[in-house]
Amino acid sequence: MQSEIAKDTVATAEKSPLELLQETKASVEAIITKLLSIKQQGTPKSENRELLTQMFLNFINLRQANRAILIEEEKLKTETELAKSPVDFTTLELHNLMYEKSHYLKATKASRDFKSMYPNIDLISEQDFFSDAPEAIKSQTLSNDSSHDLMLKRLNFELHQRKELCKLRVRLEQQKKCLIETNAERNKFLSSLPVHLKSLKKASLPVQSQLSLQNQKKLKYHNLAELLPPPLYVIYSQFMALKEAFEENIDVEVSGSLNDAQSYARQQAEQNSENLRMEIDDEDDDGKRQRKRPKKEGSDEEGLYQVNPLNVVLHVYDDEIPDSKSHKPVVLKFEYLLKLNIVCVGIEKSQDGAEKNILCNLFPEDAGLEPPHQSAKLILGNDHAFDESRTSRPYKWAQHLAGIEILPEMSPFFTDKDIQNSDTAKDFAFASDHRNVQTVLQRIRSQKKTQLTLV
Known part of the structure; x- marks a missing residue:
């Protein structure tokens, strides 16, 4: 058991x-x-x-x-x-990964939906990246995927460029600030400069008077300019203003006899006072007494081509040559014909005919062989011929510089195509386009340069 x-x-x-x-x-x-x-x-x-x-x-x-x-x-x-325990740990890791995944998806969507202020600016091209990027950026290995690695390198290079541009911007802003401060100081000095110059000028007057330091040549030209006829004075004042304002490489002189100019000015003043007295007498006599008109001058060329005693001489130097005044300039002489009321221009000190062609070819259809306005044509007679043997000619651009307004013989605003293409309309267009003294100087220098090239 x-x-x-x-x-x-x-x-x-x-x-x-x-x-x-x-x-x-x-x-x-x-x-x-x-x-x-x-x-x-x-x-x-x-x-x-x-x-x-x-x-x-x-x-x-x-x-x-x-x-x-x-x-x-x-x-x-x-x-x-x-x-x-490991299951819970693995579950927690899974939830963390799912959260990170959702965060990355939201960030990716936000980046793709982002609208930049400059939508047309793209990322730097691959060719520019390989040629301009430093070796420190190109030698990096950021990803096993070659395309993704290249994109990351391009983005790093873009960031590098933006940082450099930010540094450059800071430097430029500092430089701008310094320049603004410098300009403010200079403006302050310039604003007070007229007062200092005025006091300096006032203080230096006795010394200049004692030592005779005044520019006698300039004073002489200014004194002579007061006796110039209005057309020549307009030309003289324009070129002097251009030289002083823009430091143009020119010299302007007034030549002629001072005594003859003063005598002519007195004669003109006496003639004007006589004409005024005769007009007053005519008005007192109720028009019964006819005004004595001056006799019309004959057709003698000496009377027609009478020149004012004073003239304006312009020396035009080349701007492209550093020491241009050591070279031969183009010398223009402006004269005023009293009877014809026109301004003539010619080139002085010309050894050959090359420089004479400069003025003839200065502007198209302006060879200076025809009187510029109708009154001069009537005075010269039916043939309207100007003396071609004279060295100076009445160019149209010279009349415009002198302020002599030339009205067209017919309105340039007619709708007829043939009238629009007429010489009168072209003259009117010429008058509206070539009043600038700078344009004249530029063309003179251009013609001079062309002549030298051909020679």
Whole structure:
């Protein structure tokens, strides 16, 4: 009996708790069934003791199976807890990665939807990147993907350029600030300069008077300019203003006899006073007394081509030569014909005919062979011929510089195409386009340069 119990105990130890529980349950049920059958049949109760012993053994097995199940449950719970920790950690990492993914997706969408202030400015091209980028940027390895690595390098180079431009901007702003301060100081000095110059001039007058330091040549020209006829005075004042305002490389002189000019000015003043007196007498006599008109001069050329005693001489130097005054300038002489009321221009000190052609070709359709206005044509006669043997000619541009307004013989605003293309309309257009003294000087220098090139 004991050997059987020992065998059952060894077999029980080899079985799993669930199998032991099921077998014990079946054994208990079989013992109870057997006890019930003995009781019902009334058989001797000698076997009951053994059955009870087996029952108790089964109860012991039940407790053992129950304990083994509880121990296994605790073991599984412990293993479950140990396995749950890495799962929770992995789940947390998954949630973090999903959050980062959503953040990157939002940032990418925001970057793609961003509208720059300068939408037409693209990233630097690959060719410019390889040619201009420094080696420190090109030698970096930022990604395993070649295209992505190139894009990152281009972006780094773009950032490098922007930083350099920001530094340049700061330097330029500082330079601008310094220049503004310098200009403010200079403007302050210039604003106070007239007062200082006035006081200096006033203080230096006695010294100049004592040492005779005044520019006698300039004073002489100014004194002579006061006796110039109005057309020549207009020319003289324009060229002097151009020289003083723009430092033009020219010299302007007034030549002629001062005594003759003064005598002519007195004659003109006496003649004007006589004419005024005669007009007053005519008005007093109620128009009965006719005004004595001066006799019309004949057609003698000496009277027609009478020249004012004074004339204006213009020396035009080349601007492109550093020491231009050491070279031969173009010397123009402006004369005023009293009878014809025109200004004539000629070139002085001309050794050959090359420089004479400068004025003839200065402006198109202005060779100076025709009187510039209708009154001169009537005085010269039917042939309207101007003396071609004279060195100076009445160019139209000279009349415009002298302020002699020439009205066209017919209105230039007629709609007739033939009249618009007439010489009168062209003269009117010429008068409106060539009043600038700078244009005349530029063309004189250009013609001079062309002549030298041809020579």
